Amino acid sequence: MTPPSTGSRRTLLADAALDVLADAGMRGLTHRAVDAAAGLPAGTTSAYFRTRSALLTALVRRLVERDQDELRAAAAHTPAPRTPADLVQGLTLLVAARTGGEGRRRSLARYACVLESVRDPELRDILVPRENPGREVVRDFLAARGVEDPEARTLTLLACVDGLVLDRVVAAPDAASGRAEVRKEIEGLVAAALRT
Numbered sequence: 091m092t093p094p095s096t097g098s099r100r101t102l103l104a105d106a107a108l109d110v111l112a113d114a115g116m117r118g119l120t121h122r123a124v125d126a127a128a129g130l131p132a133g134t135t136s137a138y139f140r141t142r143s144a145l146l147t148a149l150v151r152r153l154v155e156r157d158q159d160e161l162r163a164a165a166a167h168t169p170a171p172r173t174p175a176d177l178v179q180g181l182t183l184l185v186a187a188r189t190g191g192e193g194r195r196r197s198l199a200r201y202a203c204v205l206e207s208v209r210d211p212e213l214r215d216i217l218v219p220r221e222n223p224g225r226e227v228v229r230d231f232l233a234a235r236g237v238e239d240p241e242a243r244t245l246t247l248l249a250c251v252d253g254l255v256l257d258r259v260v261a262a263p264d265a266a267s268g269r270a271e272v273r274k275e276i277e278g279l280v281a282a283a284l285r286t
Contacts (some may be wrong), residue, residue, distance in 0.1 A: 099134075099138060100138055100139075100148060101152065102128055102130075103124055103128055103130075103134070103135050103138055103139065103145075103148070104148045104149050104151070104152035105128075105152060106124045106127040106128035106135075107119060107124045107127075107135075107145055107146075107148070107149040107152075108149055108152060108153060108156075108195070108196065108199045109127050109195070110123045110124055110127050111149065111198070111199040111202055111203075112195035112196070112198040112199045113195075115202060116202050116205075116206060119142070119145070119146070119149075120142075121133075121135040121136045121139070121142075121145065122135075124145065143210075146203070146206065146210075146213065147212060147213065147216070149199070149203070150203050150207075150213050150216045150217060151216055153196065153199060153200055153203060154216055154217065154220070156196065157196070157200070158220065158222055160187070160193075161222040161223060161224040161225075162222065162223050164183075164184070164187075164223075164224060165222075165223030165224055165226075165227060166223070168180060170227055170230070170231070171227065171231050174277075174280050174281070174284060177228070177231055177280050178273065178276050178277050178280050180227075181251050181276045181279075181280070182269070182272060182273045182276050184224070184251065185251060185254055185255055185258065185272050185276070186269065186272075188255045188259075189255055189258040189259055194259060197255055197256075197259045198259060201256060201259070203217060204217060219245070219248070225244060225248065228244045228247060228248065229241055229244040232244060232247075232283060232284070235284055236286060237283065237284060237285075237286060238286060243283045244283075246283070247279055247280070247282075247283040250279050251276065251279065254272055254275055254276070258272065
């Protein structure tokens, strides 16, 4: 059997670290806990990531990579919104994806990393919102409707949606609870973003 490549082992460990962070929080994120979560011998994680900082940096890079992959996949399988109702539907689905199942676990890890990045400029640089197809779709939708400064409005709208995700992750462990309320809140956010 061929041993895993260094790159795939690093990815496996970063994914395991995401799981540990989602389950145990920042205090529970240790090299030993990641070894156990990955099903690897003790000391494996520290062989690849010598320090906690290196482990956390790898985790955050992997988190951003997975988020970007998710957004690209969603854009590839979802038609561009033609109406405000279409945009509301897409954003409601995004909130549902980020607040249930695996998405909720990644959201828990993401918010822990965001708080940690306040004191770590390297993490902050990695977590800066990136251009992605989802962001492009929202910006193009707003621009097509004559919204002034569609880039700024897009960032504001998506920051508000992110706030809804945070609220749902903290307040409602069951993603299905409050879905109608979330949709209504997103309708208000989209209406505000479209005001000229």
